[in-house]
Amino acid sequence: MFGSLVVFFPTRHEGGVVHIRHKGKEWSFDPAAITAAQESPSIAFIALKSDAEREITVVNSGYCVTITYNLYFDGSDTSATPQIGVDEGEALHKCLSTLLDNTELLPDGGYLGFGLRYMYPITTNSTSYSLFEVINSLKGSDAVIKRVLDQLDLSPELKIIYEVEDDDDDCSPLQVMLDSEASFPEEQSDMSLKEALSEYGTIILSEEIHWVTPLTSFSRITSQYVTYGNEASLQYAYGDICLVVEIPVTGKRLKGKRGGRKSEDS
Incomplete structure (x- = not known):
């Protein structure tokens, strides 16, 4: 697309x-x-x-x-389609390998995040299935990143990142990671959005994630939820789709464990 x-x-x-x-x-x-x-x-x-x-x-x-x-472009004649991202993939492979060898990077383990550079159609009434479709049809640099992560045996997944206000900090929003929009709580009673989301997803602290490429809002999901105060009120929250990989603690990030670069034919 x-x-x-x-x-x-x-x-x-x-x-x-x-x-x-x-x-x-x-x-x-x-x-x-x-x-x-x-x-x-x-x-x-x-x-x-x-x-x-x-x-x-x-x-x-x-x-x-x-x-x-x-x-979409007409895909009837793909014989002249160039192999995109080969050089970029080699450079990224080397860069990520070096990054993972850095003992100061997320020493207690955490996540590497990759913001998507392209917009993808997301079906909010069936987001789990839609995310599965999207991860297998990434484009351009997004596809290059996924391919390299697969080669490094890092098991990339598409996640939805919501930013919510921290009840204990008026300045810094928290990021909450969900597997699908279907996990988003549809209503809240006496809980804050942070508390409601934490029951369904993973709260990510800033020191637990390293954004290799910045989080973007090109593929954004709008989620509705109902709050109850003096009267019911419809509210909106916005989640951004990104690629995420979970990495272990420094001691387990060994090249032998990650494996070498896989051949393009495998």
Whole structure:
């Protein structure tokens, strides 16, 4: 998938503004205002590259009806497709091997995190299955990273990272790692979001994870949950998909344990 096309139907609504960020630039696209300004019913549409970050604001009233098309290159003739990332993979393999040999890196064990560089279609009503599909169809540099991690026997997995406020620290948010969006708690009673998430996922402290490539929001999941105070309230939390590998304590990170580079034919 190299991009997506989103078509907005001329239904009356407020909100649903699309904010786009790409290579340090930002744009806003308001389909409600565009369709309302037309003399006759008209659609609005926007096309985005797969590495463009997008965020859609909440629809405050009415209904926002859309169709999203995932855009792919024609794969009927793959004979001229180049082998992508061979040199990059060799360099990354060497770099990660050196990194894992560093006894000062996560001496008590922890996680290596890799933010995704491309956007992938995520089906939130069946995220576990969708994540399984995505990890087997990564693109470009994301695919190179996974291939190298497999060669190092590091068992990469796709995880969802949510950032939540720390009840004990007003400044630093906590990162909570879930296996799937289905694990996200749908409602809270007297617990904070941090407490609710900790029952379903893993709270990661900053000293327990090393981000080799920064966490991105290109493939973001919006999760809904209900809080109860004086009255029920619908809230939203945002989780970002990333590649994660768990690494053991320093003493167990031996080259013989990790194995050498696997052949491309294996």
